[in-house]
Amino acid sequence: xxxxxxxxxxxxxxxxxxxxxxxxxxxxxxxxxxxxxxxxxxxxxxxxxxxxxxxxxxxxxxxxxxxxxxxxxxxxxxxxxxxxxxxxxxxxxxxxxxxxxxxxxxxxxxxxxxxxxxxxxxxxxxxxxxxxxxxxxxxxxxxxxxxxxxxxxxxxxxxxxxxxxxxxxxxxxxxxxxxxxxxxxxxxxxxxxxxxxxxxxxxxxxxxxxxxxxxxxxxxxxxxxxxxxxxxxxxxxxxxxxxxxxxxxxxxxxxxxxxxxxxxxxxxxxxxxxxxxxxxxxxxxxxxxxxxxxxxxxxxxxxxxxxxxxxxxxxxxxxxxxxxxxxxxxxxxxxxxxxxxxxxxxxxxxxxxxxxxxxxxxxxxxxxxxxxxxxxxxxxxxxxxxxxxxxxxxxxxxxxxxxxxxxxxxxxxxxxx
Numbered sequence: 001x002x003x004x005x006x007x008x009x010x011x012x013x014x015x016x017x018x019x020x021x022x023x024x025x026x027x028x029x030x031x032x033x034x035x036x037x038x039x040x041x042x043x044x045x046x047x048x049x050x051x052x053x054x055x056x057x058x059x060x061x062x063x064x065x066x067x068x069x070x071x072x073x074x075x076x077x078x079x080x081x082x083x084x085x086x087x088x089x090x091x092x093x094x095x096x097x098x099x100x101x102x103x104x105x106x107x108x109x110x111x112x113x114x115x116x117x118x119x120x121x122x123x124x125x126x127x128x129x130x131x132x133x134x135x136x137x138x139x140x141x142x143x144x145x146x147x148x149x150x151x152x153x154x155x156x157x158x159x160x161x162x163x164x165x166x167x168x169x170x171x172x173x174x175x176x177x178x179x180x181x182x183x184x185x186x187x188x189x190x191x192x193x194x195x196x197x198x199x200x201x202x203x204x205x206x207x208x209x210x211x212x213x214x215x216x217x218x219x220x221x222x223x224x225x226x227x228x229x230x231x232x233x234x235x236x237x238x239x240x241x242x243x244x245x246x247x248x249x250x251x252x253x254x255x256x257x258x259x260x261x262x263x264x265x266x267x268x269x270x271x272x273x274x275x276x277x278x279x280x281x282x283x284x285x286x287x288x289x290x291x292x293x294x295x296x297x298x299x300x301x302x303x304x305x306x307x308x309x310x311x312x313x314x315x316x317x318x319x320x321x322x323x324x325x326x327x328x329x330x331x332x333x334x335x336x337x338x339x340x341x342x343x344x345x346x347x348x349x350x351x352x353x354x355x356x357x358x359x360x361x362x363x364x365x366x367x368x369x370x371x372x373x374x375x376x377x378x379x380x381x382x383x384x385x386x387x388x389x390x391x392x393x394x395x396x397x398x399x400x401x402x403x404x405x406x407x408x409x410x411x412x413x414x415x416x417x
Contacts, residue, residue, distance in 0.1 A: 002054050002068035002158055005061075006128065008317035009275045011324045012331075014128040015370060017058050020099050021127045024092040025135035025365045027350075029119045031357025033112070033146060035079075041145035042075040042110060045138060048153040051129045051272050052106045063321055066158075075108045082115030088122065088363060089208060095124040096204060096368035110142075118360075127274060127367060132345045132378070133259055134272045135365055140350045141270075147354040156271060162314040165264050175312070179319040186323045196333035202394030204368035207402055210361075213384035219413060226291055231256070231344040232298035233413070234379060236290045239283045241409035242339040245401065252283040253338040256301065263310035277313055279304040280338065290412055335396075336373035348382040364389040372396060 006014060013021055046052045053072050058064035080091060091111055100107050107129050111122035123138050130138075144151050159165070166172075211219070223230050235254050242250040257276035260267060267273050281297050320327075345364070352359040362382040366389050369376060376391045392402055 002050050002066055004158060004160055005063055005065045006056070007162060007275060007314065008320050008324055010128040011064065011321070012328060013274060014056065014058075014064060014126065015328055017056075017101065018099070019370055020097050021367065021369060022096050022098055022124055023127050023130055023132075023135060023365050023367050024095050025123045025132075025139060026088045026092065026363040027121050027139055027143070028088070028360045028363070029121060029143075029357050030117065030360045031354075032117070033114075033119055033121075033357060035077075035112075037146050037149050038110075038112065038142075039074070039077060040149055041142050042077065044145055044151075044153050045141050046072075046075050046106060046108075048141070048155050049138075049272050050156070050158040052108055054107065055103045056100075056107070056128075069103060069106075071104060073105050075106050075110055077110050077112060079112045079114055082113045082119065087113050088120040089206060089366075091120075091122060092206065092366045093204070093368075095122065096366070098124060100126055108138075129274055130272050131257075131259070131274055131276050132343060132365055133261065133269060134274075136345070136348055136350065137270045137272075139362075143350065143354065143359060147356070156268070159266075162311075162318045165266060165311045166315060167311065170312075170315075172315075175315070176319070179316060182316075183320065183322065186320065186326075198333050198372060200332075200370070200372055200374060200393040200395045202396070204374065204391065204393050205399050205402075206366045207390040207399065207406055208363065209388050209406065211386040211388075216381065216384060216386040219386070226295075228291065228294040229298050229301075230346075231342075232294040232301065233290075234344055234377075234409075235281050235297050235342055236283070236294040237409045237412045238342060238377060238405070239339055240288070240290055240293070240412055241405045243283070244408050245405045251337055251339050252285070254281050255279075255338045255341040256281055257341070257343050258305060258308070260310050260314075262305075263308060264314075275314060276343075277308060277310055278341075279308075331371040331373075333372055336371070338373070338375075340375040340377050340390075342377045342379075344379045346381060348380050350382070352383055359383075361385065361387070363387055366391060368393075 015021055053068055054066040055069045056064050057067050107126050109124040113120040123135055223233055239252055239254055255278050257278050260275050281300055283293050284296055287293055348362050362380055364378040364380045364387045374393045375397055378389050380387045390402055390406055
């Protein structure tokens with residue numbers, strides 16, 4: 001029986017029962033797909049993942065919790081007739097605002113943009129139950145089952161709380177003294193903040209583009225030659241692009257999520273999980289050398305990852321539930337101290353050749369955050385192409401300005417290499 005309180009970070013991504021924060025992940029398929037196989041695949045996937053058989057109860061107790069729904073329906077499939085190559089992006093934008101409120105329906109939706117010999121498949125899930133790795137897992141499982149319906153998936157048990165991940169020598173009582181101090185400081189911080197009524201009232205949008213295999217290969221080859229990572233170079237180029245386009249309004253900082261599975265192996269690659277610890281990375285003031293900045297960013301990132309105590313972070317977060325609502329309110333009304341949240345998911349390890357179809361390409365996940373600073377850049381690499389989605393809100397960053405930043409970053413990448 002599943003019954004687990006949402007962790008702090010899950011609560012932040014949940015926001016509340018009236019605010020959708022959905023991730024949409026899309027694959028483009030060449031060939032014919034069987035609707036019968038698609039529906040059968042969804043049944044098997046739902047049987048494997050506990051959170052796809054749960055709903056969120058936010059009214060019975062003080063804090064919202066996941067609870068298993070005994071008579072839950074299968075994952076819904078919505079079929080759309082394909083008209084253009086851009087339909088996937090239009091349908092993504094529609095699905096951003098889907099509310100998963102029906103207690104008898106799971107926290108997932110599949111959209112099939114059905115064309116003759118070509119389709120797009122969209123996984124839609126609340127961000128509070130998934131990260132990028134979760135989305136890749138679900139797409140991989142779906143394609144495997146479409147190709148071979150006899151494949152069996154191995155179910156797993158959901159953890160009961162963050163305590164499950166603590167080492168045996170963890171001294172909770174000693175840590176709680178520090179937590180009480182943090183809670184007092186957090187409450188004082190929120191009391192000192194002016195209550196802002198500012199909110200994003202504009203339209204959320206996504207700018208999408210790809211780098212062809214030649215351009216993507218040039219970037220990866222040159223990164224190796226210069227001893228830098230692709231992620232560090234992307235951080236450096238986009239922060240510099242923000243500076244050149246926005247001038248003094250630019251912050252010179254990015255927020256970079258890190259896959260928690262590298263720190264907590266009990267959360268396996270094929271498990272649904274939402275928590276991604278983040279690190280803040282900065283440009284060196286006055287340094288316009290993009291490659292030099294990338295080297296510094298790579299070094300800083302590695303040092304911060306090495307020091308990261310993910311298990312303790314999860315536990316600490318659980319002690320901060322009393323201030324979560326104030327944190328959410330602040331995120332909805334604060335400009336933040338960063339230019340963009342930049343998530344580089346790297347190479348997507350999904351096969352592209354199947355018996356009756358082929359996976360032509362992957363589109364990076366999209367999401368519409370309700371935060372005032374909703375700037376989000378996601379990068380993926382598949383089939384030798386780099387794919388990007390850049391999301392924000394017209395009120396905070398007009399689409400026209402976002403396109404200028406994107407163009408400047410690509411120009412900087414080309415010139416630097």
